[in-house]
Amino acid sequence: MVAVKTRDRLRSTLLSLVILGAVLGMWHGLTIKPTQQLPADVSAEYAALMGKGAEKSDGLPPPAKVGEAIVQHLSDPFYDKGPNDKGIGIQLAHSLARVGLGFLLAVVVALPLGFAIGMSPLLYRALDPFIQLLKPISPLAWMPLALYTIKDSSISGVFVIFICSIWPMLINTAHGVASVRKEWLNVARTLEVNPWRTAFEVILPAAAPTILTGMRISMGIAWLVIVAAEMLVGGTGIGYFVWNEWNNLALPNVIFAILVIGVVGMALDWGFGRLQRLATYRE
């Protein structure tokens, strides 16, 4: 059984590597240029004006170029040469700080509120229309309002993360709390357990898997939204980095940033997956 599983895993890893190789090979084959000569219809004057840009604007960079960019960025991730030139590590730290702060604020609001909604059918029915109305609003639609009222682009970014992470957490917490098995609550009641202890020792652990699922979804959305929000407000962060490199027409850097966003998103999801497994119980 174990041997079969190891063999299966080996096979799937091998297949993944083959697919990666094929994609890189195709990418390479489609982007390689036979000559480095300037196209005939570009005048020398234009080429001079554009500097190296003329070469870069010509389609996607080949994988080798992207590889160079990756090595270059990762070898010095924390440099800071002014507002428009910071290492990828610093940019990521800014993004993660915004996401972390917004997410934490959302936890602070969503967990108690979700608890209350889950415990009280009255509150649930009263707040449901608001939640249903606010939930589908793209978090970026709040941005002008946030910028106008908060008057700080960085805090506005945090607010946008807050507003997009709150809904899945709120809904899942309420759902998890409302569907705690009646018999566990009855056990607590017959033992004259006070409401606080019931909340923390019965309802919270019982609803924890559902709550953590909500947090995992929220974190996924927050990481999606932060890139767009930082493109909009600028200054710092991985989203701004992408936009800045696009303005520089440094496509290898853009592709590198895309990969970084993917890897970090994956790591965050993996972390919440671990937490979720810790909280899950078997009945």
Added chain:
Amino acid sequence: MTQHFLAVEALAKTYADARGKAGTPVFENLHFNIEQGEFVCIIGHSGCGKTTVLNVLAGLEEPSAGHVLMQSRQIGGPSLDRGVVFQGHALMPWLSVLKNVVFAVRSRWPEWKPAQIEAHARKYLEMVGLGAVVERKPAELSGGMKQRVGIARAFAIEPQMLLLDEPFGALDALTRGTIQDELLRIVRSTAQTVFMITHDVDEAILLADRVLLMSNGPRARIAEMVEITLPRSRTRQTLHHDPQYYRVRNHLVDFLVNRSKDYGEGGTAAAAHDPLHPPVVRPGLEESATVIPLPQRPQLSPIETSPRLRAQGESA
């Protein structure tokens, strides 16, 4: 009038129907008493409201009418004085077996030190034969072991009364027998007062001092109170050798199969039945197993003598 340990008076429960109006009562006019140290089983078909009666005794549900007095005080809500063993064991799956019992012990004696609480919980888990598996999660236990943890949890708070809601319903016959023996041993050694719901006639005969027979719902009532006239030293192994066992068993089965439906509106037994004084029956010790209504409210034995002894004394 003697003071009963637990007195149920004119209990009724009516659930609202789909349109929110009060429907027909599931049961009404329930009158019965339980004495200290007595083991009382209640038998009846599904839908007669047995579980509701137990929930009212536990304080988990409010009756629509009537009330329950325990040691002359009205039951107004759940209390640590009454331990409940739930039908579906109701263990918390995220806690280990030990922690499940610790949770209860800590609720009962919040001032105790953790070590003391744990030792107390272990003692009761050892009593039900689970001393070796205390660190396991409920999901890693068999159905019988889970139900034992439920029993240990209820006993560990040392309640004045134990309420058991069909605790062995989901177990296979073999496991059920073993746990019945254990329960019997613990109840005897602690002189615990018990109220238990069961579907199993043999279980009732083995465990109970008295069996309340409930007629079919709606408007269910206590049709009879059957005193189990077998010696209290009975065991599962010797039970079926006692000729008395078959008389009691026949009486109970006969009620469930033939007579439980006769107490409804227009039923053949309804007219003669006085819900305030349900007849007390001692199958096998009277001329026949016919129902003999008592002229007055049954006066149950004082605490010192068991109903069984009195029943024998009267027949002698």
